[in-house]
Amino acid sequence: MRFDLQAHRGGAGPHPENTLEAFGAALALGVSTLELDVHLTSEDDVVVSHDPALADARLIRQLTRADLPPTMPLLRDVGALLDDRQADGVRINLEIKYDAMAAAELTTRAAFVAVTLDALRIDGLLERASVQCFDWDVLRLVHEAEPCLRLNVLASEKYLQPGKDGRSPWLGGLDIDDFAEGLVAAAAGRGFDALSPVHGSPFRSGVEDPAYVPFVTAELVEQAHAAGLRVIPYVVDDAPTMTALIQLGVDGLITNHPERLRAVLALHGVPLPSSFPPQGNH
Numbered sequence: 001m002r003f004d005l006q007a008h009r010g011g012a013g014p015h016p017e018n019t020l021e022a023f024g025a026a027l028a029l030g031v032s033t034l035e036l037d038v039h040l041t042s043e044d045d046v047v048v049s050h051d052p053a054l055a056d057a058r059l060i061r062q063l064t065r066a067d068l069p070p071t072m073p074l075l076r077d078v079g080a081l082l083d084d085r086q087a088d089g090v091r092i093n094l095e096i097k098y099d100a101m102a103a104a105e106l107t108t109r110a111a112f113v114a115v116t117l118d119a120l121r122i123d124g125l126l127e128r129a130s131v132q133c134f135d136w137d138v139l140r141l142v143h144e145a146e147p148c149l150r151l152n153v154l155a156s157e158k159y160l161q162p163g164k165d166g167r168s169p170w171l172g173g174l175d176i177d178d179f180a181e182g183l184v185a186a187a188a189g190r191g192f193d194a195l196s197p198v199h200g201s202p203f204r205s206g207v208e209d210p211a212y213v214p215f216v217t218a219e220l221v222e223q224a225h226a227a228g229l230r231v232i233p234y235v236v237d238d239a240p241t242m243t244a245l246i247q248l249g250v251d252g253l254i255t256n257h258p259e260r261l262r263a264v265l266a267l268h269g270v271p272l273p274s275s276f277p278p279q280g281n282h
Helices: 020-029 075-084 109-122 136-145 183-187 218-226 239-248 258-267
Strands: 004-007 033-040 046-048 091-096 129-133 150-155 194-197 252-255
Touching: 004 020, 004 258, 020 033, 020 075, 020 258, 033 075, 033 109, 046 075, 046 109, 075 091, 075 109, 091 109, 109 136, 129 136, 136 150, 150 183, 183 194, 183 218, 194 218, 239 252, 239 258, 252 258
Parallel strands: 004 033, 004 252, 033 091, 091 129, 129 150, 150 194
Antiparallel strands: 033 046
């Protein structure tokens, strides 16, 4: 399987995140996957946004589509862009932004999953989509409803809560400390296809920071591959960290700067994704 170059929020470094401008630029550049986040409006429109609220603190879940900025696309708008660019091989990695600690402000897991999957079906996006989430029960519900969908479990210590008494509210009733081999052992057999862990901390400065502590290690990659899981770390924006992770054998990277990752991949002789510029600009 080819290296998965994922444009985080469409490539949020050079362009406004989660907008058609960003997604269109990523397609013109050449990526294998558009990574995006979704929320639901009061009328169950599936809109592409990272945050649950607008800048004025109004919750998207309490607003109609007409209340939202015109730059905030619907999920189907991203699908239409892919069709317009004839980008048949480009996938969507959709994060369901369910917050286990603020669920009352959003909706139930079941409703969020059901509405999102309906949108993927209606818009003909099931076959090209994967779903990712920090919440393992969300992924379980997705798998039960649509076993064909690839599932990527997002992971960091904030959500796994190692060393903390009791079960994490994000892990579907599991306590990560019950698993001697940690994350991979807990995730194995849950129907997941990939781990998407934070690459390390501080993640913004990366491996050249003397204080950097890696989360993704050679051991984690080896264990994940042995368990049949791909490893696609997030959010990797500097070339040295990209290089270090590629040398560990990761299967892809999620980045705000796909242009930088393309350059690093080219240096390592990794085949690059095709570009899909606007029609007439070939």
